[in-house]
Amino acid sequence: MNLPSLQSGIDQAGSPVKLLWKPGTPPVTVPVVPPEIAGWRAEQRAWYDGVAYLELSHHMADLFVEGPDALRLLSRVGANNFENYAIGQAKQFIVVNEEGLLVQDGILTRLAEDRFNLAGIGTAGTWVQHEAERGDYDVTLTVDPDSAFRGGADPVLFRFQIQGARAMAFLESVFGGPMPSVKFFHSGEVSLAGRTFRALRHGMTGQPGFEFFGAWEDYAPVREALLAAGEQFGLVQVGGLAYYTAGVVGGWLATPVPAIYTSESTAAFRSFTSLFSYEGQGALRGSFYSDDISDYYHSPYELGYGRSVSFDHDFIGKDALAAAKDKVHRQKVTLVWDADDVAAVFGPERDFFLSYTKDRVEKDSRLIGLSEYATYIDPAGAIHSIATIDREHAEPGTEVELVWGEHPGPGTAPDADLGFSRIRATVQPAPYDDYARTSYRKS
Incomplete structure (x- = not known):
């Protein structure tokens, strides 16, 4: 049975944002694993x-890529350096579109000379499958979906x-x-x-x-x-x-919106991927709303992925990514939410909290970025979130405001005054933890 494509879903909804905007959607859960074991x-x-x-x-979904052209296929899709890629070595696989905007990242591991495993949410794997189908590659692809879809x-x-x-x-x-x-x-x-x-x-x-x-x-x-x-x-x-x-x-942004919904260069991919994929079923919600889904896209540079990019080979998006290298991008930071404001908004008892909402970050009532992944960190006694904000405000210690609320979506002006709560937050590095930020990759 042929499943409807992402493009057919967009056409029926009227726009990518109309397809994906879903106020009130709860965060995703880990299949099979109990929510809590020790608390x-x-x-x-x-x-x-x-x-x-x-x-x-x-x-996670796993894609296994095997065959004489496995590395050639992956290096065509990935922006990483593939020289001296050892068996057993992993990479944070960076996939961008022709415009140099992030499609998705994943973990790519070389299992054998001509066998690789790509693990992640799934979009990067589907992108690899699409390139394999339209190109001339001697490879075998095997998909192992996550346990929610493994039957x-x-x-x-x-x-x-x-x-x-x-x-x-x-x-x-x-x-x-x-x-x-x-x-x-x-x-x-x-x-x-x-x-x-x-x-x-x-x-x-x-x-x-x-x-x-x-x-x-x-x-x-x-x-x-x-x-x-x-x-x-x-x-x-x-x-x-x-x-x-x-x-x-x-300090990892878990669910960036893949830059695949608008460009003519990604039209074939939208017709290739299923409406029932992550790309078609992901939920947008939060205090930030735009009719233009490209306002949710990311450059890999603003997420700190520039360290993984190598221009020593030809890959999709190479020219655009090279041209963007020295431009000013937003910067990934941690926001530490003010405890008094959190108590005023959520109540004094701090229970479990996890949010993937796209929320406005403002300075002097001006939009400076988005907070996209927030949780309560019990050892820190505070809610932290991963955000990308304008570099002029990214200095640690800078005070900003996060706007908390659910924009109703299409039909309401993006800048409508909806009486949302405002939570003060302090900018800190991402990762926030000193060991994770400084010693983790070296030890």
């Missing part, structure tokens, strides 16, 4: 003070992380010696419970630790061995609620 506060604290187990096997089947790979202040001591204990001496985003083979898999120097929380991945049939014995050994270290399993707060801690 979300204890789970957040574990990755700072102790040892946390984070389950990543179920919420009860097992994942191809298991993937989990051990993170926290005591993570390395725990791992050295359970593996019986030092962990592989590998650089950030590199991996080495390890063995446990008679199974061999890989340990990747990476983590969602920006704290010490490793990510482990391997064949799903090895998942249960490896997991059971780790959890059993973790009892004496006070290992805490992280539930789905706390897991989705980790991106804010790590």
